[in-house]
Every structure is written in structure tokens, then in C-alpha cells.
Amino acid sequence: MNNVIIVTGGAGGIGSEICRGLAADGLKVVVADYAKEAAEKVAAEIRDAKGDAIAAKVDVGNPQSVAEMMAQAIAKYGRVDYAFCGAGVMTRLPVVEMPEDEWDRVLRINLKGVFLCAQAAARHMIPRKQGRSLSIASGRGVAGQARSAHYAASKAGVIAFTKSLAVELAPHNITVNCVCPGATDTPMSRSGMTPEQFKQREEIPPLLDGLTQKDEIVGLVRYLLSDATRFVTGQTFFLRTPK
Numbered sequence: 479m480n481n482v483i484i485v486t487g488g489a490g491g492i493g494s495e496i497c498r499g500l501a502a503d504g505l506k507v508v509v510a511d512y513a514k515e516a517a518e519k520v521a522a523e524i525r526d527a528k529g530d531a532i533a534a535k536v537d538v539g540n541p542q543s544v545a546e547m548m549a550q551a552i553a554k555y556g557r558v559d560y561a562f563c564g565a566g567v568m569t570r571l572p573v574v575e576m577p578e579d580e581w582d583r584v585l586r587i588n589l590k591g592v593f594l595c596a597q598a599a600a601r602h603m604i605p606r607k608q609g610r611s612l613s614i615a616s617g618r619g620v621a622g623q624a625r626s627a628h629y630a631a632s633k634a635g636v637i638a639f640t641k642s643l644a645v646e647l648a649p650h651n652i653t654v655n656c657v658c659p660g661a662t663d664t665p666m667s668r669s670g671m672t673p674e675q676f677k678q679r680e681e682i683p684p685l686l687d688g689l690t691q692k693d694e695i696v697g698l699v700r701y702l703l704s705d706a707t708r709f710v711t712g713q714t715f716f717l718r719t720p721k
Contacts, residue, residue: 482555483703484508484547486538486595487565489516492614492659492695496562497521499696500703501529508551508558510534511565538565538591548598557606560703561599563592563613566632570625581628588632592639596654600647609652610703613640617658617716633658637714644712653711655702659695660718 483500487493488509501507501524509524509531511517517533524531532554536547551558566588569580592613603609618626619633636656644654694717701707702715 480506481559481703482506482508482551482557483560483562484510484534484551484558484595484599485562485564486510486536486547486591487563487614488533489513489520490564492692493562493564494520495692495696496564496699497531498524498527498529499693500699501531502527503700505530505560506555507531508534508547508554510536510547512537536565536595538563538595539586541594544594544598548602552602558599558602559608560610561596561612562699563595563611565591565595566614568626568629571628572625573627576628584628585632585635588629589635589639592636596639596643600643600650600652603652604647604650607651609647609650611643611647611652611654612699612702613656615640615656615658615714617660617718619658640714641712648711653702653708655707655711655713655715657695657698657702658714658716658718660716 483505485493485497485507488497489511497507497509497520507524507530509517509521512535514533514535517535521531521533534547534550537543548558567584569584571580596611596613599609599611613636615636616633618630619637623630640654640656647654698715698717702710
């Protein structure tokens with residue numbers, strides 16, 4: 479398989495699993511992350527397993543940095559078929575105590591970053607009349623979240639952006655969807671919480687007890703990149719029901 483995917487946030491808890499899983503399927507992977515050393519480690523692990531991957535440092539909120547990441551991918555592989563916009567941050571602060579610059583930082587990475595990366599990828603996909611664009615959203619973007627209103631707002635924006643971009647790119651045979659993993663055991667999800675608080679997260683419904691497993695997320699991404707979903711676009715996929 480010669481398809482090429484860029485994964486932003488590729489050194490993170492979810493992103494690294496997606497990189498490894500898709501590389502095992504034969505995709506060529508650009509592990510893109512602000513943490514260059516961590517991205518290099520994931521890319522090296524993929525190559526050690528006989529996969530094909532490179533690492534790229536990127537600040538997803540900076541258009542010049544995104545352009546450089548894209549240029550690196552094109553220089554190496556000559557094309558970009560898929561984009562997975564997974565870079566994100568989260569902090570826990572009540573609205574009345576939230577500094578403006580913290581609101582701006584989270585929106586810059588979580589929402590503007592999706593816009594810039596999806597835009598850059600689309601510019602390469604449109605001339606070829608094919609492609610898939612995926613992003614990480616969250617059930618918090620639908621249900622809201624106390625002490626993380628900036629995060630919830632950014633993810634609501636990703637969902638709306640996904641629907642809008644899907645309409646624009648449909649004439650070019652490019653699908654656009656987003657994934658809401660639900661409670662997943664990653665360092666970002668655990669930030670600002672004790673182990674007991676994490677176990678009691680309110681977004682885990684009683685009938686779906688337990689955390690989303692990373693391989694479940696990889697499985698959904700595989701499905702959304704498959705021929706079975708070539709007419710599925712503008713959709714938001716929840717791995718756990720938000721409430």
C-alpha cells in the first residue's frame with residue numbers, strides 16, 4: 479500500500495497508536511508533533527518493525543510550521559492521501575479563573591490547528607481528486623465540560639468545521655469526518671485529576687462501563703479510511719456516548 483498519512487499529535491497517547499497501527503497496515507506515516515524527539519522515537523519504532531515513517535516537528539497553530547511539515551512530507555513521499563489532525567491540549571480551570579491567554583492557547587492548538595492542517599492537506603488532495611481528512615473532537619464538544627469550557631468550545635468548533643469542510647470538499651471526492659474517543663487513558667486525559675477522579679469520569683455511561691481502548695480508536699480510523707466509507711462524510715463518530 480502506497481498511501482501516505484500525516485498524523486499530527488503523532489507522538490501522543492492516541493496519535494502514536496494510530497501511527498503504529500496504520501504503519502502496520504502498510505501506510506507511509508508522517509509522525510508530526512511539537513515534541514520532535516518523541517516523534518522521532520515513534521517513527522524509529524515503526525521503521526524497526528519494517529514500516530515506513532518519518533518524523534516532523536510542527537506547531538499546528540503556526541501556518542509557516544504547518545507548511546514546512548507538509549513540504550517535508552511531499553519531499554519524502556511525493557503525495558499526501560490522508561490527514562489525521564490529532565494534536566490537542568487540555569487544562570482544567572473554571573471560567574471565572576481562566577486567563578484570556580489560556581483560552582487563546584487551547585483554541586489556537588485544538589481548533590486553529592485543525593483548520594491549518596486540514597487546509598494544507600486539502601490543497602494537496604484537491605488536484606488529485608481524492609483524499610480523507612480526519613480530526614479528533616470530543617463528546618465534551620456536545621455536552622460541555624465544567625472546568626474545561628475552552629476545551630469543550632474548541633471541540634465543538636472542530637465538529638462544526640468538519641461538517642462545513644465536508645460540504646466544500648465533497649465535489650473533489652474528499653471525505654471529512656471526526657472521531658470522539660470518549661474517556662481514554664492518556665496523559666492529557668489524566669491531567670489535573672487524581673487516579674480515583676479519573677476512574678469516576680462522568681462521561682463513562684453505565685451501559686458502556688470502562689475506558690475507550692486505543693485499539694478501538696485505531697479500528698475506527700481504519701474503517702474511515704477504507705473503501706466501505708468512501709461516501710461517508712461530514713460525520714462525527716462517538717466511541718462513548720456523551721452525556
